[in-house]
Amino acid sequence: MDSCATCRNLEPLPGLSGGFITGGTGYDLQNSAPTCELCSILWEGLGAFCLDSPGTVQWMALLQAEDSFRLNYKYKESPVEKEWIGLHFYTKDSRDPLSNIFLPSNDLEPDTSSExxxxxxxxxxxxxxxxxxxxxxxxxxxxxxxxxxxxxxxxxxxxxxxxxxxxxxxxxxxxxxxxxxxxxxxxxxxxxxxxxxxxxxxxxxxxxxxxxxxxxxxxxxxxxxxxxxxxxxxxxxxxxxxxxxxxxxxxxxxxxxxxxxxxxxxxFHQHDPLDAKHVIKRTTEKGEAIIVEVRPALEHExxxxxxxxxxxxxxxxxxxxxxxxxxxxxxxxxxxxxxxxxxxxxxxxxxxxxxxxxxxxxxxxxxxxxxxxxxxxxLRGTSSPDKLYRLWQDIVEPYLQKGLTYDGDRLPALAGIAHLFSERGLGRYVNGLWEPTLVPDLFWSINSAFGDYHGIVAKRSTDQAIPSWSWAAVSGSFYYPPFTRVFKGIEVLDISYEPMISNPLAEICAKAITIRGNLVQVLAWGGEENAAHHRRRCRVPGMREAKEHYWHVDVAPEVSCSADNPMDAYIFGGRAGPALVLHRVEGTASTYRRLGTIEEWSKPDESYPQTIRLV
Known part of the structure; x- marks a missing residue:
């Protein structure tokens, strides 16, 4: 087979290519199809499923040693520019002349209730x-x-x-x-x-x-x-x-x-048979039949x-x-x-x-x-507390991206899983956090990059009973701090557990915590131009050449003001590392609600440890 500059004979690139072979536009395949059999197969398959100007689409061919061949394509002017649509090219028999490229696979049934x-x-x-x-x-x-x-x-x-x-x-x-x-x-x-x-x-x-x-x-x-x-x-x-x-x-x-x-x-679901499969037929120079079938590429992960x-x-x-x-x-x-x-x-x-x-x-x-x-x-075998704790974090992060009909179900909808972790020794459960690791647990943060990419909007729960320091108070794209972070200079002094709670895994079992650490008053602003973004700024007032710091607000609309009209906020943390951004509850001297987090913070020399109440 002569070498083809368009499809590269569908030979995988060496090294860590992620299965990428080559790519181009639909017109590249169309122009190469008369002289390259593989390009003609790809062009026919693309045209069978991409019914709107297939020549204008971008495509890339993917093949990995253990996986099937697929062709991904997307429209250049697509409003969802990041989305690729996949087609799976395959043969039905390992004796087919092209089965080494288009690995044998199964047809899709138009009716998923088929025998x-x-x-x-x-x-x-x-x-x-x-x-x-x-x-x-x-x-x-x-x-x-x-x-x-x-x-x-x-x-x-x-x-x-x-x-x-x-x-x-x-x-x-x-x-x-x-x-x-x-x-x-x-x-x-x-x-x-x-x-x-x-x-x-x-x-x-x-x-x-x-x-x-x-x-x-x-x-x-x-x-x-x-x-x-x-x-x-x-x-x-x-x-x-x-x-x-x-x-x-x-x-x-x-x-x-x-x-x-x-x-x-x-x-069960029914589909048009034309949407389930397209058959491409060719003949080799020796007269052997080539049959390549094309269907939607299905994601499984x-x-x-x-x-x-x-x-x-x-x-x-x-x-x-x-x-x-x-x-x-x-x-x-x-x-x-x-x-x-x-x-x-x-x-x-x-x-x-x-x-x-x-x-x-x-x-x-x-x-x-x-x-x-x-x-x-x-959970069914044996595991160390550290591994279980990391697993818990990895479960909670995608959980917060999911929807609920009733905000009050945020804890009940995870209570069955929390029960298993509690039995395995993670300690007392505190509104989605764990008492032995409560200090690092408090520093969950907005994952704005993932949220922005997927259009996930962080929201505050309508259930006012949930304290702001628990992730159960929000929904959206959040993450825990790295497991290796050390939080020095922060100490939980008391957890105000609610009496008469029948199911502490599914109900709000603590409304407030008393905690000691370094507290610094700051002026905070941002969001006035684009309230959907979570990045905000702050600085310590009264300091010469005060440095501005970036921080991330949990729920974007809760902080929207200009540098000329900033709001009062407070940074609470240890001697260095991540810190919480808080807002003092009106009419109180030392009660605060959480606004967000700052990734790196070193306490000013003028600050000193204080005891506060988080609600």
Whole structure:
């Protein structure tokens, strides 16, 4: 094959190229296609899916030793300039002349409820049941939640069932987006009625599909939150919310309705067959048939990380944006995720998918790079407190990027996970922080670079009961300080714990802390020109040639003023290093609320340790 300057014969670059081969514009491929077979294949595949001026797009070819070939493209004038759209080029047979470039892979089914996909799903579960020793050791049929749905008693009636002491599992749990009001919920007045039977047609599509999957996997019981928790009983909701670690942690399988916006969306999705595959046919000089197929390139890592970032904007995955569902995903030992194009299987041993990019021969999970694998390994096995603390931080950071219908759920929606960490020795839980590491925990900071890139807007909770020093008081893109930072000169003297708290993991258990460190009054300003940005300035008043310092406000609109009309603020920290930026509560002498953080701060010689109260 002659060398082609446009596609470089799709030969990977040596060294750490990240799989990049080459790139250009669509017109480059079009012009090269008459004389280069590989360019003609790429051009035809691009034209089959990029229907709007394919010649004008930018593209790049990617190929790594263990991965499939893909062509990414984006429009030069796209309003979302950072977004690339991926196409997967593949063959169906290793005997194809181009199978060394376009590795064999599976077709996508236009209907994700196809017999092929359902059969694959059953094979995954059977293989795990019978061949994964780690998974078998962590499965238990001895637990049933307070209520479950019996889906096997009659074909067209579902029964709300309260298990007796002798009843055993297994059961399947559903994780789904409510998307507002769920059409059917258990209330005090319907509890008795639902025990006598619910017509299956009364259930919304997502619930009906979950019943179908439960039956396909030959399980008798299904757990759905809106039906297995009495929704108008605060006491029942509080009791059941405290059991989430057990409900999802003991489920035979947890079903994720990943691509459904609400309970009416269903688990399965249908597509136009032309959107699922395009077939390219060529013939070699020897007369051998070349068949290359093209389909949308599917991302998998964002699903495994339970994060919407990394998915194309056209991909529907609302479940990845919800706080409650993040906890449910991490707690579940085995997961079936129903995405827009395929099902994904995650257990303690394997990651699998219908498209075949993850299969039984795919290398084992690398726990250090996978948040769920780390969670499963460290929470179900043995781990040092330092590793657990770092894992907790890495769980909280993406958690704060996710949405809640009610701000007051910020702590309850993570309480099941907090319970497991508490049992493993992280100490007493203090509104999302931990008492033994409370000083470094106070220095969580805005991650403005990540937030700006992804359009994440930091907001203050509407729940006024949450103290400003807890990350539960905000939502957005935040991060913890590096684990190696040392905070000298700061001491927590007292934590004002609230009496009569029934569930300190899910409720505000402390309203204030008394803390001692260096406090310096400053003048702060910024945000008057662009209130969305988080960077602000400050300086110590009354000092000759006072140096200006940059700091970051937690919630941008809370500080918006000019240098000519600055606001009073206070820097609180140790002898050096990160510090908190505070605002004194009006009418008090030493009570402060948090405004933000300053990354590096050295106390002025004139400052001295003071004791303050943080609320």
């Amino acid at each position: 092929k996909y359902i059969s694959q799903m059953k094979d995954w579960v059977n293989a795990c049941d019978n061949g994964h020793d780690t998974c078998k050791r962590n499965l238990s049929n001895n637990y049933l939640p307070t209520r479950v749905l019996d889906v096997s008693r009659e074909p067209y009636q579902i029964f709300l069932h309260e298990p007796g002491k002798s009843d055993r599992g297994p059961y399947i749990a559903l994780s789904h987006c409510w998307g507002g009001v769920v059409p059917i919920m258990t209330r005090t007045e319907t509890l008795g009625k639902f025990k006598k039977g619910i017509p299956i047609e009364s259930f919304p599509k997502t619930f009906q599909d979950a019943i179908f999957i439960t039956r396909q996997l030959q399980c008798r019981y299904l757990w759905i939150d809106s039906l297995c928790i009495v929704q108008d009983s605060a006491e029942d909701w509080r009791d059941e919310a405290s059991r989430m670690a057990n409900v999802y942690g003991n489920a035979y399988i947890t079903i994720l309705a990943t691509a459904s916006l609400d309970s009416r969306g269903g688990l 964002p699903y495994f990380a339970s994060s919407p970032y990394g998915l194309e904007s056209s991909v529907q995955a609302p479940l990845l944006e919800r706080s409650w569902c993040y906890q449910e995903y991490l707690l579940a030992p085995r997961v079936l995720s129903f995405t827009q194009w395929e099902m994904l299987w995650l257990c303690l041993t394997k990651r699998l998918c219908n498209c075949g990019e993850y299969n039984e021969s795919t290398r084992e999970i690398v726990a250090s790079s996978d948040i769920k694998a780390r969670f499963d390994e460290q």
